[in-house]
Amino acid sequence: xxxxxxxxxxxxxxxxxxxxxxxxxxxxxxxxxxxxxxxxxxxxxxxxxxxxxxxxxxxxxxxxxxxxxxxxxxxxxxxxxxxxxxxxxxxxxxxxxxxxxxxxxxxxxxxxxxxxxxxxx
Ligand code: HEC
Numbered sequence: 723x724x725x726x727x728x729x730x731x732x733x734x735x736x737x738x739x740x741x742x743x744x745x746x747x748x749x750x751x752x753x754x755x756x757x758x759x760x761x762x763x764x765x766x767x768x769x770x771x772x773x774x775x776x777x778x779x780x781x782x783x784x785x786x787x788x789x790x791x792x793x794x795x796x797x798x799x800x801x802x803x804x805x806x807x808x809x810x811x812x813x814x815x816x817x818x819x820x821x822x823x824x825x826x827x828x829x830x831x832x833x834x835x836x837x838x839x840x841x842x843x
Contacts, residue, residue, distance in 0.1 A: 773828075773830070773831045773834055775831075775834050775835045775837070775838035775839075776838060778826065778831070778835065779791060779835070779838065782825045782826070783799070783825070786820075786821075787799050790842075791839065791842055795820075796820065796821060799839045799842065800839070800842035800843060801842065801843055802839060802840070806833075806836045806837070806840060807836075809835075809836035809839055809840070810832045810833065810835075810836045813825065813826055813832055813835055813836065814826070814827065814832055
């Protein structure tokens with residue numbers, strides 16, 4: 723039984739077209755994913771730029787200063803008698819008495835954290 727010799731070529735041709743079609747669809751999908759990723763990252767960057775002292779305190783300070791900074795292993799920060807500048811100094815450099823320095827280093831963030839502490843009663 724003899725086959726038409728053109729059939730294998732047509733099959734390969736069809737496969738090739740199919741593959742190109744599939745890859746371009748896949749590419750389109752990836753493009754959307756990439757666009758989504760880019761958006762996600764932009765949002766994250768905005769979040770980081772927007773320093774929220776209450777949130778940072780929850781992450782970095784409550785383990786020693788208590789859940790509402792009312793005192794724990796470290797002294798109460800809420801209702802402190804320290805001045806704004808003293809607060810900045812201590813948060814930046816820490817103390818020999820057990821307060822670790824360098825938890826916050828950005829001057830603007832130090833400023834906002836001091837303001838936040840002073841806003842607590
Ligand atoms: C590892 C535990 C620990 C962590 C974490 C910590 N502190 Fe402290 N902090 C202390 C201790 C202990 C003292 C008391 C130091 C002393 O008396 O010399 C202190 C003292 C302070 C003081 C001076 C209070 C006073 O009345 O003298 C401030 C202000 C302060 N911490 C702010 C912060 C902030 C803001 C954070 C989070 C960014 C933080 N601390 C994280 C342990 C910690």
